Amino acid sequence: MFDPLAVRAQFPAVQNGSHDDECTVYLDSAATTHKPQIVIDAITHYYSQQNANVHRGSHRLTAKATEQFEQARDTVATFIGATSSKEIVWTRGATEAINLVAQSYARTMLTEGDEIVIGEMEHHANIVPWQIVAEQTGATIVKVPMHPDCTMKVEDYQSAFNANTKIVAIGHVSNVTGTHQPIEQVIALAHDIGAVVLVDGAQAVAHENVDVTALDADFYVFSGHKMFAPTGIGVLYGKQSLLDSMPVWHGGGKMVTKVSFDKTTFNDLPGKFEAGTPNTAGAIALATAIEWLNNLDRAASEAHIKRLQNRAYTKLSTVDDISIIGYQADASVLTFVVDGVHHQDVATLLDQQGIALRAGHHCAHPMMDALGVKGTVRASFAIYNTVEEVDAFVSAVIKALDIL
Helix, strand or coil, X not given: CCCHHHHHCCCHHHHCCEECCEECEECECCCCCCCCHHHHHHHHHHHHHXXXXXXXXXXXXXXXXXXXXXXXXXXXXXXXXXCCHHHEEEECCHHHHHHHHHHHHHHHHCCCCCEEEEEXXXXXXXXXXXXXXXHHHCCEEEEECCCCCCCCCHHHHHXXXXXXXXXXXXXXXCCCCCCECCHHHHHHHHHHCCCXXXXXXXXXXXXXXXXXXHHCCCEEEEEHHHCCCCCCCEEEEECHHHHHHCCCCCCCCCCEEECCCCCCEECCCCHHHCCCCCCHHHHHHHHHHHHHHHCCCHHXXXXXXHHHHHXXXXXXXXXXXXXXXXXXXXXXXXXXXXXXXXXXXXXXXXXXXXXXXXXXXXXXXXXXXXXXXXXXXXXXXXXXXXXXXXXXXXXXHHHHHHHC
């Protein structure tokens, strides 16, 4: 059995969400999750008890910090099924990880006429870096269209593939609708034509088991802050053979073995991609979040989230003037529009009733254009939410409609 109240009690931001008798129902976890106390404690402990830089110095504090920093890398490698911790590169988040691949891998191998295939429902972070590198190299962006039900079909990707396809950028799960993309089949088809695949897993890793080796993903990226860890820490997984072949991106300390004005030699993996002082506390806290997550019954916790989402859908789908966008029964988000009403007006009225959610284009302009809307309202559910909060959310929406 999954006890959401026991889990909820571990999140100070949820427990402290009542101020001046106004309770905040937090339904914006797809943007960023709250952090359990154990993760907050990990950050506090590092800065208060063992603050030191890593891979530098000879004293015990730096040795301990380095040990925990690298243990955190091992934890991540195990968590996503990497074959070696050398395949785990620390970044500031999924966005920086994608940019690293675009500038270090793609920019050095793409030439005019090469093609980068991207789906229409991708987050801006998995579009804009590829547009930049396409301009730099003369490569072309090929768009795979989204279907009206907010799904992406394997056959549409296959139709876009040809001998010029070099890179495929695909999200594991849509941040707008929670749609699962057919990444397994897409990866296999892309490899058949010699293309490399980057998977944006920012919305997936908190909700399902990911095995990058089984997927045969070439690159897989995610952010810590969407899976109960701090902001400012993320992960780039890359196959070791690819990472070895890639030139360095940022230059500075730590990513070198010898610097002279005649010649600089660079560090081995993964250090060659980690210039400067890293987010040591963030890496340790991410590992703590992973360990905490692994101690849950993940199947039961996800079943709880889906029950919340399904309950919200069942109640709102019968309300006049509300249109649910791309409903996915196995998702953690519910996206909708109110006929004739701007999405921000809806969100403002909900905020006034203590409901915190997201309204806008969700960093997915091409998807909004395909849907013919300027933006949507998105409620996203997490393990610390309750049935009572779902009912409060639905009541607030109905009250807002009465006002509008």
